[in-house]
Structures are given as structure tokens and as C-alpha cells.
Amino acid sequence: MSVAVITYYRRMGRWEPNTRERLAKAALELYSERGYEQATVAEIAGRAGLTERTYFRHYADKREVLFDGSPVLQKLFVDAVEGMPAGAAPIDAVAAGLDAVSAMFADRRAFARQRQAVIVANAELQERELIKLASLAAAVAGALRSRGVAEPAASLTAEAGIAVFKVGFERWIAAGEERPMELLMRQSLDELKAVTAGA
Amino acid sequence: MSVAVITYYRRMGRWEPNTRERLAKAALELYSERGYEQATVAEIAGRAGLTERTYFRHYADKREVLFDGSPVLQKLFVDAVEGMPAGAAPIDAVAAGLDAVSAMFADRRAFARQRQAVIVANAELQERELIKLASLAAAVAGALRSRGVAEPAASLTAEAGIAVFKVGFERWIAAGEERPMELLMRQSLDELKAVTAGA
């Protein structure tokens, strides 16, 4: 079974193509089937037709294979923030970022649910997810500063945006939920505005 | 040197007392002197007059030794939230939590700076810090729900409070900063309210 997978690919060069993607697929499968801790890197590599050493040439550690999409997500968010007209309020620039990432996730809810189920089941993976979100917050804060927003307003607006993303994402992948991410993000942002509207 | 340390303690029972504290002190020293990655658990244990195996009986892993105060911080925050009068707004209950933890940190700025310098220098330690803050946010959200706050308002208010804490804490330990944490937390919270006050 583990070797059969590679027969689905047609050899085009010296090695099977799409090495990273094969590793990512094998890892998500194994983590889903047996749990993150019970899977070894050697097994993941074997299922992808590779060796453990080659796995570590493509991913920094056992967790990173689940976070390949993180840079793409970050670029989407930051570009949207930077693309807003100069006069727009910081919170509206962040809202544009949330819209942009919502569009990307639109047709990937099933994948997101499977991946999130793996992450929620393991503390190490949650840690990695949190530092990716922190990196995203830092990048968004940087984008806001480049728009002329001062500190600490830039960091606070960015952190608030990530908080909305976390809560909105959680609602989006909840069992039975079918409404689009964009709607849930907007609702969450409005809710945040409501609870922080102090007397 | 590593053995001399234990001579500072007077033997009161079969073993040297304050085992956990000795380990925490040795770890912070070694992490500060040589960096987190360059220190081994065996060295930490040796400096505390113990063996590696005993270290792992007191702390779950190499990182956890820096986060012993986390449960105390969480309890302080949650108790303050739950102690607010029933009619108080959620955001004001969170503000009370921020005040409570600020009081705890008041006379520990030097220690906090040393510890934070170690954490900022290493990604693994940042991950651990982030999951402690996520745990804190979850606990605060639970406290708010027990006050009758519905979801997603409870989670959003809690996340907003943690965002304020992160930004306020960073400002509090900045080089040259001498103003009290309580003031910086209040300023940060006011700033968050300002940036989220959408049209």
C-alpha cells in the first residue's frame, strides 16, 4: 500500500515529481488514521516512497508538513491590507484581509476540517498553529505601519483581526455549519466591535 | 560550580528541599548564559544536583520549566473576572483581570525581562508561551460564559483581552520603560477600543 501510492504518478525526470505534496498527503493520512504521536517520520516518508532523511530536506520538522499553506495565507492577508485606499481605517484594512483569506478557503472546507481535527487532537500541533498565527499578526501589523498606523495601534488592530480570524474559522469548520466563511468573519468582526464598545 | 549550588540549601529531609525551584533557577541561568538550544537537560539537572531523569519527573519537557507561574497567572485573571459584579460589561470584567495580573507582576520586572529575553530568542519557547496564552484566553472565555455571556462574544472578548495583555506586556518590559504595568494595560485597552470603534 505504501509503495503503491507512487505508481499513481508518472515519472517525468529522475525522481517522482511533487515530492512535497506526496509527503504532505502521506502525513495528513497517517496523522488522521493513527494520530500524530503514533506516526513516525520514517513511516510518512515510506508511504511517499522516500526516506526519513529526504523528509527533513523538505520540511524542518515533523509538524511543519501540515503548515505548507501558511505563507500563501499570510501573503493574501497582507496584500489585501496594503491594497486598501490610503484613507481607509486600519480596522477596515484588516476586514479586507479577512475577506481575501475567506475567498481562498471557500472550496476547501472538507480539507480544512480534516486538517483541523488532527491539529486539535495534539498540543504540539496547536503550538505550531499558534506561532503561525502570531507570525501572521506580526506581518499584518507591519503592513498597517507601512500605511502610517502608529504603535501600539497597529499591533492591537492586527491582533484583533487575528482574534476575529480564529473565532470565525472555528465557527466555519463547526459540524453542520454551511454558511460561507466571509459571512462568519464579518459577523465575528461586528461582534468584536460590539463587545469593545465600552461606555 | 554545579555542585556548589546545592550547598546553599540546608538539608531538612532525606533530599535537598525546593527541588522544582532549584531546577527552574538552574534552567533560567543556563538558558540565559548559553541559549536554550545549547543547554541540555542533563546539564540543568546537574547544576541543581539532580539527574536528567529527575528533571523529567518535575517538568514535562525541556521548555515547561520556564512556565511554572502560568497556572497562578491564570487563576488570578479568572478569579478577577468572576469576582466582578453581575451587571458589569464583559470588557470591564476583562479589564479587572488585567488589573489583577498587573499587580502580581509589579515587583518582578527584572525577572520578567530576563525570562522574556530567553523566550524571544527561541521559537520553541515562543510556541510554548503562545499556547499558555491561548489556555488563558480559553479560561477567561469560560469565566465570561459562566457570567452569562454568550458565544462568540465570550471568546472574542477574551481574545481581545489577551491581545491587550500581549501588547501591554511587551511595552512594559521594553528597555527604559518604567511606568507601571497597570497603566500600560489600561492605555492599550483604550487604544484597542479606539481602533475597533468602526463607523
Place this chain on the structure above:
DNA sequence: GCACTGATGTCAGTGGCTGTCATCACGTAC
């Protein structure tokens, strides 16, 4: 042909972390 490139394999080694059993000062019962 031939040297060069670059992705992969192989192997040895470090260190975080765990399970298991032995040790032994202390308290308690009798």
C-alpha cells in the same frame, strides 16, 4: 564523452523523553 548539478540514499551520532527496576532515608506500626 565528460564534468557538473542537485535530489536522494546511507550511516553514524546527539539529545529529548519514557519505561522499568533498584535504592534508601524516613515514618509508622507493633
Place this chain on the structure above:
DNA sequence: GTACGTGATGACAGCCACTGACATCAGTGC
């Protein structure tokens, strides 16, 4: 005061994540 139970620790073997160093070899450019 002797015997027994308790609990923190030490000693040891072992797994696995991760790394450095070197070998391999199909493709590429000349």
C-alpha cells in the same frame, strides 16, 4: 527497636526526532 511501607531519586536501556557527512546517479551543458 525491629520490620514494613512509602516516596523521591538514581541507573539503565531504548525509541525517535533531527543533523552532519559522504556516496550515488540521472540529467544537463559543453
